[in-house]
Each structure stands twice: as C-alpha cells, then as structure tokens.
Amino acid sequence: MNKIGKYEFTNESTAKSKIAALGAATDDDGNTYPTHKHCIVELGNIVITPGDYDEEGNELEAPVLSEMYHVDVLWKDLTINEDGDLDGDHDAWDAYKVDIDSEGVHGFLGLSYADMKV
Amino acid sequence: MAEGILKLGEGQWGIKDGNLLLDKEVAGNHLKREFTVTRGTRATYVGRDGLIKESNLQDVNLVNNGDFSELGIELITNGSFDTDSDWTKDTGWSIANGVASQDGTGSGNDGDIIQDLNFDTNKIYKLVLTVTNYTQGTLYIDTTNINLNITSNGTYTLYFTPSSSFLYIRTRYSGFIGSIDNVSVKEVDPNDYWNLGTGWSIEDGKLKSDGTINVLAIQENVFSQSGSTYKITLDVNVVSGSLSTRVTMGDSVHGYTTISNITSEGSYTLYATAVANQDNLNFTTLSDNTAVYTIDNVSVQEVKTDTPRIDFTDNTDGHLLLEPQSTNLVTYSEDFSEWTKTGGTTVSATNILSPSGENNGTNISGLSGSGGNDLYLITGQDPASKTYSASVYLKGNGTLRLQISNNVNQGIGEIITLTSDWKRHTVTGTFNSTSGNLSVTLDDNGGTATEYKVWGAQMEQLSYATSYIPTNGSTVTRDAETCTGAGEAQDFNSEEGVLYAEIAALDDSTTTTIFSLSNGTNANSLYMGFSSTSNTIQAQLVVGNVAQTNMNYVVTDRTQFNKVAVLYQNNNHKMYINGSEVAVDTSGSVPSANTFDRLNFDFGQGSFDFYGKCKAIRVYKKALSDSELKTLTS
Numbered sequence: 131m132n133k134i135g136k137y138e139f140t141n142e143s144t145a146k147s148k149i150a151a152l153g154a155a156t157d158d159d160g161n162t163y164p165t166h167k168h169c170i171v172e173l174g175n176i177v178i179t180p181g182d183y184d185e186e187g188n189e190l191e192a193p194v195l196s197e198m199y200h201v202d203v204l205w206k207d208l209t210i211n212e213d214g215d216l217d218g219d220h221d222a223w224d225a226y227k228v229d230i231d232s233e234g235v236h237g238f239l240g241l242s243y244a245d246m247k248v
Numbered sequence: 249m250a251e252g253i254l255k256l257g258e259g260q261w262g263i264k265d266g267n268l269l270l271d272k273e274v275a276g277n278h279l280k281r282e283f284t285v286t287r288g289t290r291a292t293y294v295g296r297d298g299l300i301k302e303s304n305l306q307d308v309n310l311v312n313n314g315d316f317s318e319l320g321i322e323l324i325t326n327g328s329f330d331t332d333s334d335w336t337k338d339t340g341w342s343i344a345n346g347v348a349s350q351d352g353t354g355s356g357n358d359g360d361i362i363q364d365l366n367f368d369t370n371k372i373y374k375l376v377l378t379v380t381n382y383t384q385g386t387l388y389i390d391t392t393n394i395n396l397n398i399t400s401n402g403t404y405t406l407y408f409t410p411s412s413s414f415l416y417i418r419t420r421y422s423g424f425i426g427s428i429d430n431v432s433v434k435e436v437d438p439n440d441y442w443n444l445g446t447g448w449s450i451e452d453g454k455l456k457s458d459g460t461i462n463v464l465a466i467q468e469n470v471f472s473q474s475g476s477t478y479k480i481t482l483d484v485n486v487v488s489g490s491l492s493t494r495v496t497m498g499d500s501v502h503g504y505t506t507i508s509n510i511t512s513e514g515s516y517t518l519y520a521t522a523v524a525n526q527d528n529l530n531f532t533t534l535s536d537n538t539a540v541y542t543i544d545n546v547s548v549q550e551v552k553t554d555t556p557r558i559d560f561t562d563n564t565d566g567h568l569l570l571e572p573q574s575t576n577l578v579t580y581s582e583d584f585s586e587w588t589k590t591g592g593t594t595v596s597a598t599n600i601l602s603p604s605g606e607n608n609g610t611n612i613s614g615l616s617g618s619g620g621n622d623l624y625l626i627t628g629q630d631p632a633s634k635t636y637s638a639s640v641y642l643k644g645n646g647t648l649r650l651q652i653s654n655n656v657n658q659g660i661g662e663i664i665t666l667t668s669d670w671k672r673h674t675v676t677g678t679f680n681s682t683s684g685n686l687s688v689t690l691d692d693n694g695g696t697a698t699e700y701k702v703w704g705a706q707m708e709q710l711s712y713a714t715s716y717i718p719t720n721g722s723t724v725t726r727d728a729e730t731c732t733g734a735g736e737a738q739d740f741n742s743e744e745g746v747l748y749a750e751i752a753a754l755d756d757s758t759t760t761t762i763f764s765l766s767n768g769t770n771a772n773s774l775y776m777g778f779s780s781t782s783n784t785i786q787a788q789l790v791v792g793n794v795a796q797t798n799m800n801y802v803v804t805d806r807t808q809f810n811k812v813a814v815l816y817q818n819n820n821h822k823m824y825i826n827g828s829e830v831a832v833d834t835s836g837s838v839p840s841a842n843t844f845d846r847l848n849f850d851f852g853q854g855s856f857d858f859y860g861k862c863k864a865i866r867v868y869k870k871a872l873s874d875s876e877l878k879t880l881t882s
Contacts, residue, residue, distance in 0.1 A: 169727040177628040236723045240290030
C-alpha cells in the first residue's frame, strides 16, 4: 500500500542523506539514480508568509521562509506486519515526520494526505 | 515475416483491468501478455477526442440519469387530435381539424379535457403542449389547478406531480379561448434512479431544490467499492437566496460521510474515498440555506491507480506515454482570479469551454498592446542556475507574451501567436546564478491581443513540459511511471530475433532512457533507447555482463518519432532507423536459449526507466532480412 508522509529537517544535507540512504546507484555515465520507487519531493524552505510585490512584480517585502528543509514522500509498497503495523522504508524517517491538519503547500496528484497519512 | 510476433500499439491498444496488453500473434491467433504499469498518483493525457482526461478514471459514470434528462414513454394517446377520440370533453371543448379547442364556455370542474393516464401520484411528469388560435385566458393542469400561464400562441412545458391518475387540462374563471395540439406527457426519471424528499424535484433537465432544509435527494449504490477513490463532478446554479448544501455518501442506517459543503454556484470537482456500506450519493439542503437552486450534470467515476496512458497528442493512432516525476509549481493552474493582475487586466469570464471539455476556462480582457497589463503568479521558488519550463493553454486573436522570470533582472519569454483553437504554449529557459523569485507572466508587452482565453498553467523544473498537472491551492506532483514484465521465456528467442520500436524522446537531455528484453537483470539484456548523448539512439546487447555489441546513431531530432529495428544474431548485429541501415557489427555472441523472459520499459532490473512516447513495439523470434528490416522501419 502507498502512504504519504510530510517531513522537515534542520538542513538540506540531512534531508539528502536520508534520501540517499533509501538506495541509489551510479550508472556508466556517472549519473546517480535511486534504486527505490518512492516518490520524493524536496520542497526546501517553504514559504511561511508570502512576500509583498508592486504592480511590476518587484519585491517590496521578502517572503518569510521556513527555517526547516521540507520533504514530502509518497511511500510505495508498504506492508502490514503480523502486529498490524506498517513495515517499510518510512520507519527510518519517523523522527522527522510532521503531522498537519491541512493538505499543506504541496500534494500528490489526486491523492489526499488526510486519507493516506503514514 | 516470422511468426510468433509480439506487438504493442500501431493504433491497436489493449488495456484490461488497468494493465497494458501486449499482443502475441502466432499463426493468426492472438494471445495477450500483460505489462504491469505503476504510478503512485493520477496523471492526465490527451484522449482520442482531443480533450485532456485523467488516466485513472473509469469511463463509466456510476450515477444514472445524472443529467436529469431521462424521460419515460409517451403516455398520451391521440395527443395530436387526429381523431375525435381518447379524450373526455367537458363543456366548451371540441376536437376537429387536428386540434382540441375551447370556446370559453367551460369553467371549473366542467371545463376539462381529460385522459386517464394512470398517473403515479408520487412521481414527476413533464407536460408539453402547443397553443394555437389563442384569444384569451389560460389553462390549468390537474385538480390542484397548476397554472400553465398561457398568454399567447406557442409551446408550453410544465413539470408537475399529479394528485390523481387523470390528466385534467382545465379552463376556469376567465375562460380560455383557443386550441391545443401536440399534447405530450412523459414520466421524469422513469427508472426511479433518484429518490427525492420534500422540496426536491426534477425540472428542465435539472435537479431542483425549493429550499426546504434537511431533506435529501438520493441515488443509491453509487460508492460500492469501499476504500476506492471516486471523482465527483456537478454543476450548481442558484436561482435565488443564499446557498448552503452538502454532498454526502451514506444513509441513515450506516451514517453519512461529508464529501463537501457547497455555498456558491459553480462547477465542482470533488474526490472521496468510499466507506463501507455508505453506498448512496446524497444532496442535502442545510439548515442555513435560503436558496432555491439546481444541480445538474452529476458524475461519479471510480479512480483506479496504475493505469497506462495512451496519448493522442498530434496523432490519431495514439502512443504510450511514460513520464518522469514532475511537480507543477503553479499553485492555481485553472483559477486565474488567484493570479496578480496589473493595469487593465481583468478576469471577465470563468465559464469558457476548456481543453478538458469542461466550462472552466477563463477569459482575460483589458489588454492594450502597450504593456503593463500583466497576469502573473509568483511561485516562491528561487530559480538561480536552474532550468524551468512554463506551459499554458491559450486561445484568442493577436499576439501575447509568455514569460518566466526571477523577478530581479532576468526574463525568459517569447511573443506567441494566439490561435482560434486551444493550443499549449511552452517557454523553457535556464536562469543565471542571481537569486530571485520564480514567476510566470502573461502580458501585452510587445503583443497585440486585447483579450485571450487561458487554462491549464504549469511550471516545472524540467527542460520540457510534461503532461498537464492540475492544481488548486498548492503545488502538485505527478509520480513517475514504470511499465514492465510483459511476456515469458517462450515468447522470446534469445539466440536471434529483431526488436523494433517507433519511439520519440520527451527531450534531448543527457538522461539515458531505454526499454529492453532481459531476464530481469542488466547482465543479460538487449536494450534500445535514447542515450546520454544528444539526439542519439542506442542499442546494446549484453551477455554475462559483457557488451557484445553497442550500436549508436545520431538522428535529426529524437523528440520526433523514429522507427528503429535492431537485429541480433550470433556475430550478426544490425541497426536500421527510418528505412536505412545505420550500424552493423559482425562480432558478438548472443544469450543462451530461454534467457530473455520479459519486455520491460527499463534496463530489465528497474533502472533507466523509459520516459518517452512509444507508438509501436514488435519483437520477432527470428532474424529478418535486410529488405524486411528496411520495410519495417520505412
């Protein structure tokens, strides 16, 4: 089964190391590609308060960004163990998980975070 | 040519239970081999009719009579008054010359022309009649005297719930003088799909509420698959008053789950996950409602996951579309009231027929051609040193500028010529290292259009635009697709054969993207696809982790469809592209018998997924001659 998780990290490098730990390989051309099939979206330092702009689009007041580095994940092929708990790669991310009441600033096409929250 | 051919596409697409089917033709018989398609999210594609559709939607509308236009059989006998029969006439009525006429002397209970229609007094009926020779007065229907409000010659329609089994067409008081013809009475919703509580009715092809609160309009057995996701669409129109209605699933025994509250008129698209035993679709007028309102075009479709997309963009045969993960950074892709407007730019209509076939396109007016009339949206992304593509569907006359900018010192855009039909326009560019705030703008700087229609805006961090990703208030990601696992060992000949495809790349990037015959590893595979070198098509045969042949050819444009065939045979390997032999390798062994057991749109083991367009694939179980390869790829 697939589930959605929302996560925040104190910095980008921590997030990237957690992503890399999910599995990656390097091809003959030197390109790195994931060996897992989860759908990972690095949102970065998301906008908390939008900026203010004039009619020409010039910034009058800068947006306020989150100090945390945000990542949304659509976890795939999770299984339920004998105890009824979810098993899968998401376990190692639990310490970074956030739980919000809304769908947030990002979604996966046609999926409800509220319905699929990990 | 050789028998035992595996075929995909060529205008003959097979999909069963959401799986893409590979056709195996042996001596005129056709067997099916299934690909497994995965994609964690929904996606869109261009359908055969040219409209943008959602890939995972079942075609079937689970709501019966969702447009409220179903009518039963004709109940009237001799409604055209061809003979003086079948009607009971009170004072003043006569039938002659193909009409029934009232001379004004009939009145009240003695002023009827009557037919026993065996009405069900719990149902709604539609009456239509034509008035001719009109002089004065009006007619009423039924013993409850429902007024037809006749004022002149013409055709009149009335929806009513009868109080008896008879149709009474009645004159009274002022005395109707005139003739009637072509009387028709049909039952509304004849199959009883809708169960309407007090205050609900079906009129003029719409479900109507007179504002009575806490009463339901119900259709049973709509959400029958517990746990499945459903897409619900409907149009709501307010006649008068303040609207407050609710869409729910469920019933009084098993409880109700709210799908959405609706407080303003418009076209709505809702999603819901079905709950066990809550199968019914309900509309409930809430206690704070004061509106008289209508509901129409109700559709419920089950959303299935992991379905392949056969896309018909720019061709009638269709192609399998496989795309990578992408995020639409435009948070309101269809609601342009949420975009910033400068100068005279105005949203002047929001009900334009859009490329999706829905009335959700927007008309923008107030442009002058002098610049300063902008429609823009700031994404909150810093585009420094990154590549983005903005795409948007436009329609109109004249020219318009589409631009992406970092809102500091850099704009990447072009003047586009609008067309009378919807057309998707794309601007792609790489920003310099200056930090800023990524935005997309439509304006009249250098343009001539004074107004235009717009729908489906998208911004992606890619060098090309992928299929449309709708958004409404947030950025949205479409998941990457995989398509793997068709066939078994007996379907392939590992020792010789031909792998053929008609394919196009999504762009000319440095990403390797391939499909293959393999045994589930990349140690033994024949792959074909687009290499990391510009416009290069590559094929390689690997046996025991050793490349036996590696053939490359640079085509003019790999984003256009190219026909490619690769012949593999011990010490005889060839590549043909578009009718020409482009590579030959006379050395190289082949795998042992029964090695290949699958056709994957990847390297065999899950890497280098094929992202692109595929019109056709063929796998032959024996080597073809040069002339056959030439013919195949021409």
